[in-house]
Amino acid sequence: MALIPSIFGGRRSNVFDPFSLDVWDPFEGFPFSSSLANVPSSARETSAFANTRIDWKETPEAHVFKADLPGIKKEEVKVEIEEGGVLQISGERSKEQEEKNDKWHRIERSSGKFMRRFRLPENAKVGEVKANMENGVLTVTVPKMEVKKPEVKSIDISG
Secondary structure, three states: OOOOEOOOOOEOOOOOOOOEOOOOOOOOOOHHHOOOOOOOHHHHHHHHHHHOOEEEEEOOOEEEEEEEOOOOOHHHEEEEEEOOOEEEEEEEEOOOOOOOOOOOOOOOOOOEEEEEEEEOOOOEOHHHOEEEEEOOEEEEEEEEOOOOOOOOOOOOOOO
């Protein structure tokens, strides 16, 4: 996995998205990337990091992030706001215990640590962030500040 530095100081997977601080995986989508049976455990753990998918939508009231985290308890997930308005979602998916007599035919479910970071826009109320986890879906809601419209003063025209 390679990291691409951005001109904004973070790492971004999408050059056109200034809020993205993701890690770019040059092998994402290749046929061999999903078959992890013969890959060392450190590489499998790294793939968990890359495979955590998060949707980000903006409503008139808030920025809403939704992450699919099946099989992870809310105690295993951390949601943090870093200095500079960066939302960080991280955690760890435990590896299934291997028994001596077990014979694995395929390992596709990833385990290990994951972390995703997003630079929040200036209108985010970082002090009022709420997180909720239900049925393996983490929802993080970041309220937005009200945009004050500039006051317009009407001037009477004499003459």
